[in-house]
Amino acid sequence: MKSLYFLTALLQIVAIYAQNNCNPKFYQCGGQTWKGSNCCNPGLQCVKINDYYSTCLPSSSSSNTSSNYNNNNYNTNYGNNNISNASNVQNASSNSGPIGYASLNGGTTGGQGGQTYTVSNQSQLESAVKKNEAKIIIINGIIKLTNDITLNSNTSLIGANKNSGITGAGLHFKNVKNIIIQNLKFSYCVGNNKDCINAQKSTNIWIDHCEFFNDRNHGKDYYDGLVDITHACDYVTMSWCSLHDHYKVSLIGHSEKNAAEDTGKLHITYHHNYFKNVGSRLPSLRFGTGHVYNNVYENVESSCVSIRMSAQALVENNVYRxxxxxxSTNLDTPEEGYVIQRNNDFGNTANTNSITKIGSLNTVPYKYTADNTNSVYDIIRNKAGPQ
Structure with a gap:
């Protein structure tokens, strides 16, 4: 009997010790390179996100989260994407990476294999992004910024839930590679660049399941772009994002005088994005090569897909309302662009198309599945943006 009492007391001590050394919500608790504690505080469960990263999530949602990822619903066919749990930390570093040009040039893996940092204020975020090694940075909640944040190479920046992100300023990166930005809200970006994301001379960028918005209460130049990709950036995918209430949305290639730098670069894929209550640049592409498919354009004031300055684009299976x-291929440009369009639903706006040059981009050098145009509107309205 004494031995039974002793064993019970010992188990209680072990349980107390384990609890004191367990991880709080959204902290890392496992992975191939993880050397810390594998347990989570009471009410939490350690959920595998990928081979390199597991995180502590509420027990009530863990089973759904684990099912979502381990059953590969976040798969290579984004048209069948089935992320449903609002508490999910997005799978930014799994083998099921981006579709599109960001999958080329060695692929885009972000901070895969690196240390994970959870941040909830500007000083923590600034400290984490300065690190040069591979890293996964999880933003928990909305961080109010007083200046733009600069990213280094091999970084995954992920929202902990559907109400995490930054406001007041944006992200800037230059001469870096391998960036993933996922599951984040960006709003009211009036920082140094007046862009929510400003990328220059950088390669392999994946922007996924994010929301971008400012307002249309000011003039169109009060803010600049929501997502501007310029100065010979290359191998970029933007997928499953919601972009709304803004004038100049996404500029690819900053200047008509930049042919020497941009020609042969700026390969970019836009798929399954929702553009609503916006002005133009959805995107505006100079000199580069674009694949634009399965997007929804609703309440667009000026223009949607603008391909100019000898750029080539394949525009297919989009919905316009x-x-x-x-x-258009000749809008506000001294030199036209080239487009092949197919299977688009133009609604009542087809007669405002202005395709003056037929392109040669019939196929793209990666695998993808385009959803049927008849189903795109409902799919995108329900699934674009943070989850």
């Missing part, structure tokens, strides 16, 4: 100039 009250969206002026769905596709």
């Amino acid at each position: 009250n969206a002026k100039r769905p596709i």
Whole structure:
């Protein structure tokens, strides 16, 4: 009997010790290179996100989260994407990486295999992004910024839930590679660049399941772009994002005088994004090569897909609702672009198209599955943006 009492007391001590050394919500608790504690505080469960990263999530949602990822719903066919749990930390570093040009040039893996940092204020975020090694940075909640944040190479920046992100300023990176930005809200970006994301001379960028918005209460130049990719950036994918209430949304290639730097670069894929209550640049592409498919354009004031300055684009299976100039190749440019368009639903705006040059981009050098145009509107409205 004494031995039974002793064993019970010993188990209680072990349990207390384990609890004191367990991880709080959204902290890392496992992975191939993880050397810390594998347990989570009471009410939490350690959920595997990928081979390199597991995190502590509430027990009530852990089973759904684990099922979502381990059953590969976040798979290579984004048209069938089935992320449903609002508490999910997005799978930014799994083998099921981006579709599109960001999958080329060695692929885009972000901070895969690196240390994970959870941040909830500007000083913590600034400290984490300065590190040069591979890293996964999880933003928990909305961080109010007083200045733009600069990213280094091999970084995954992920929202802990559907209400995590930054406001007041944006992200800037230059001469870096291998960046993943996922599951984040960006708003009211009036920092140094006046862009929510400003990328220059950088390669392999994946922007996924994010939301971008400012407002249309000011003039169109009060803010700049939501996502601007310029100065010979290359191998970029933007997928499953919601972009709304803004004038100049996404500029690819900053200047008509930049042919020497940009020609042969700026390969970019836009798929499964929702553009609503916006002005133009969805995107505006100079000199580069674009694949634009399965996006929704709703209440667009000026123009949607603008391909100019000898750029080539394949524009397919998109849906346009009250969206002026769905596709144009000669808008505000001294040199036209080239487009192949197919299977698009222009609604009542087809007569405002201005495709003056037929392109040669019939196929793209990666695998993808385009959803049927008839189903795109409902799919995107329900699944674009943070989850």
